Amino acid sequence: MPHAYELIYWPGIPGRGEFIRLVLEQAGVPYTDQGVTSPDDGVQAVLGQISATNIGDAANPPPFAPPILRHGDLLISQTPNILQYLATRHGLAPADGPGLYHINGLALVALDGLSNEAHDTHHPVATELYYEDQKEESKKRAKSYIDNRLPKFLGYFERVLQGPKSGEGPWLYGGSLTYADLVLFQGLDGVKHAFPKAVEKLEKSGKYDRVFKLYNAVKEQPNIKKYLESDRRQKYGLGIWRQYPELDAE
C-alpha cells in the first residue's frame, strides 16, 4: 500500500518542506518523500508540477512552487496552506473556531520572519542571481535582519508566550502543542544554523527565554526527537537557511 500522503519538494535541503515534514512526523503519519528517498525522481516530480506548461487537471489548479502535498487525487501547495490542511486533520490545530485562525496567524508570522525574511538575507536583489552576485547587498540586509527584524520577531513570540491565551506550559496557543510551535521551532533552528553568533547573543540576552524554552521543548517531543536523529532529517545546505559567516553578527 502506498502512503496516503506524498510530499513533493526539492531534494537535498530541509527548506520549506521541513515545516510539512515536522507536522507529519509529530502526528506519526507515514508519508512518501521522494526528495529524501529517491532524489532524482524527487526533482522530476517537482519539475513536472511547476512546469510552464502545466495547467493542472480536473481536480486541481497547477501549483506555483513546492512544497506540494498529494493526498489521493488532491494536490495542495503553499506552505501555510498545507500545514493547515494536515494539522486540522491530525490533532495539531482545531478544525474550526477562533483557534483555527489564531494558530494560522501565528504560523504565518513565523514563516514570514524566520523563513521568508531569512531567505532574503542572501537574496535581497534577485532570486535568479547567485549569492556571490549580491553579496554586498546581502551584508546590509543581513545586518538589518540581525539588528532589527529578528529581535522584533522573537520579541513578538515572547509576548505571545507571556500572554494569557498561550495557556500553561511552553506552547504558543491554548496550552497544547500546535503546528505553530513546530513552525517556530523549525524557523528558529534554521536561523540558528544561518546566524549562530547572532542567535547565541539573543539567547544570552535573556529577553527571549520563553521562545528558547519552546524550542527545546519541541526538540524533546518523542516523535520529533526520533525524527531529528534519523536519516530523514537532512542537513542544511544552499537552501533557505545558509551559513555565510560574513553575514553573521561579529
Added chain:
Amino acid sequence: MPHAYELIYWPGIPGRGEFIRLVLEQAGVPYTDQGVTSPDDGVQAVLGQISATNIGDAANPPPFAPPILRHGDLLISQTPNILQYLATRHGLAPADGPGLYHINGLALVALDGLSNEAHDTHHPVATELYYEDQKEESKKRAKSYIDNRLPKFLGYFERVLQGPKSGEGPWLYGGSLTYADLVLFQGLDGVKHAFPKAVEKLEKSGKYDRVFKLYNAVKEQPNIKKYLESDRRQKYGLGIWRQYPELDAE
C-alpha cells in the same frame, strides 16, 4: 448599532488592508474602518495593537502587524488569514473541502507575487530605512521583478485560468468569483500603479489576456464598481505600491 466587523489598518493608503476591504465590499457587509473615517483614531488603534507591551487578552494572542480584523471579542491578523475567515462566512469561498485550500493557495501566491514582492522592490535592503537610502539596490530589484518575477506570476495565473479547474467564465476557480479573484485584481491594480509602463507592455504582449480579462471583470462587479468610485477607495501613496518612475520599465 456598531458594525459587526472592524478593520484596523494604517490610514492614508490602500495597503494590505485593501484586500480585506474588497472582500467586505463585494460581500456587501458593512464594516467600521477608522483608517478611512477617522485617521487619527485609526493610527491609535493600530499602535495599541502592535505595541511592544501588548500580550493579548483572554481571547486572543497579540497581533504582529496590521491588517487586523475585530469581530466581537475575536481579533484576527495576517492578510490571508483574515481573507479566509471572511470569505468562508460570506460566500466567497467554500467553508471546507478542496476548494477551501485551493483558493487559499491561489490567494497566497497572488499576495506573495503582487503585494510582498512589489513592496520589496522599493525596500530590498531594510524595511526600517527610507527608499532614498536603498535606491540603487531598488533599481536592481525592480528590474528583476519586472523582467522575471512579474511575468512568472502573471504566467502562472494565465495557466490557472487556462486549466480545467478554473471552469467557465473569467474566474480562477470553479466557475465562480472567489476572494482569490479579488486578491489578484487588487495585486495587479497596485502593480499597474507602481509600474505602469511595465504592465502596459505585459498587457500588450497578449500572453496574459485571461489575467487582464479577470482584472476587468472584477472591476465591473456592481459592488466593486460602486466601491472603487466611492471616497472609501483611497489613493495609492507611500505604501506597498509606490510609483517611482526610475524603477519602472523604460
